[in-house]
Amino acid sequence: MKVFLVLLALLFCGLGAQGIPRNGRAIACPDSFLITPCVCTLNGQQVDMTCAGLTSLKSLTDIFARTFPTNVLHSIVIQSSTLGPLPNDVFNGKSFEIISFLNNRLTSFDNTGILSSSSSTLRSLTVRQDTDDWTFNFANLQGYNLLTSLELSGYSMVLSGTLSSSSLTSVTLRSDFLAALPPLGTLPALTLLNLDGSVIASLAGNSFSSLASLSQLYLGHNKIESLSSGLMSLAASITQVDLSSNLIDTVQPNWITGVSSATSVQLVNNYISVLDQASFEGVIQSLMPSGKLLLDGNPLVCGCEVAWVVTNSAYLTVANDARCVNGTRLTNLDPNYYLQNC
Known part of the structure; x- marks a missing residue:
């Protein structure tokens, strides 16, 4: 009986408090104290994260510099935070299918590899930011062959580069600085x-x-x-x-x-x-x-x-x-x- 309890305890620790086995691997959230103020939830076999109230870019990059139980996550929402210009590979090797930046301050997308760890997984990207001047470089999306939905919206948003994608089906662009049609390249799937x-x-x-x-x-x-x-x-x-x-x-x-x-x-x-x-x-x-x-x-x-x-x-x-x-x-x-x- 004692051996059984020991094995059970080891199994529980191996999975983590929120772990769910999938194909012999543990799908789990990081310990909450490691990612505060971000919150991680398990939805079936999907790992979803929400980060609100981050006060600096360092607070975000420190969280993603830590080791997670899995580097393959489903979605992340970053909202009501003050970040600044985002660096390349901002999520430090962690990939997502859905990424949303909502109502942040001083957050800009000037670099060209910001979301690079999600280049083979990203399906939907939303950025809505109606305060401050900010830019988005379309080069960030080159080679994202699963990306189908893009929304970029902000009163003072400036777009740079040419939007090209083999997979995008839906694109929404809105800005009080958008006085002419942005450069549209090859978009064969766009509906x-x-x-x-x-x-x-x-x-x-x-x-x-x-x-x-x-x-x-x-x-x-x-x-x-x-x-x-x-x-x-x-x-x-x-x-x-x-x-x-x-x-x-x-x-x-x-x-x-x-x-x-x-x-x-x-x-x-x-x-x-x-x-x-x-x-x-x-x-x-x-x-x-x-x-x-x-x-x-x-x-x-x-x-x-x-x-x-x-x-x-x-x-x-x-x-x-x-x-x-x-x-x-x-x-x-x-x-x-x-x-x-x-």
Whole structure:
């Protein structure tokens, strides 16, 4: 009996208080006193960490300089901390699948190998930091072939380098310093690009033509004033184009291609006053019969300029939310009046 108890005690010590065996190995959290103020939890066979209130970069690097029961962890959230510019391999050989930096101070990503220990495991990276000026160098993500989700958001964030990835499917970028589209390299798997809520004022022609898998493009709440010819050459997979709440008052012919009856194009809450047939008829025809061109919130002049829409019921089905400057829906206008007077 004594031998059995001794063996049981040795087994318990070998696993640690939170240990779970997996494939003959112990999956365990580090002892809590070694990682304070970070907290480690076991969720099934996943090791997750949260670090809040770190007061210096040294406090973070000291924690990860220690020996952990495993160097392969699932996720880490670092929040409400003051760190400074992060060094290369900030986690000292520990790898994660999900990394989040939330609401930190004076934390910047200027170096190019900051997350290098997670290069073969990282699937999701989120950085949200709305105080202080900070930078993120896209070179940090070179060779991360499992990375599918990226969110970088901050009022004073500055991006450097070119974003290229063979695996990214979702990218969200938001900054009050983001006045132009950041350099986009090869992104063959990208399906969602969210640039909503920045200060983008202009787009270069064919900015999105290389994004062969793109299905959702969000450019709302920016400072775009015009849509020029050849501006948006989109993949046939596109289902959502959101340009709402910009400053758009000029739309030229052939400004968008690639849309289909599976696409919704949102131009809500802009400053478009003339529904120019040369600029919009081709778009509406491409969206027929079940796509949508959303125009509510624009001060449309409803003279003969809209006759081509009002007198075509199929067109009205696509643009059925459009209103005149006086609030009247185009669908409520009398087509006979336009047939007789225009």
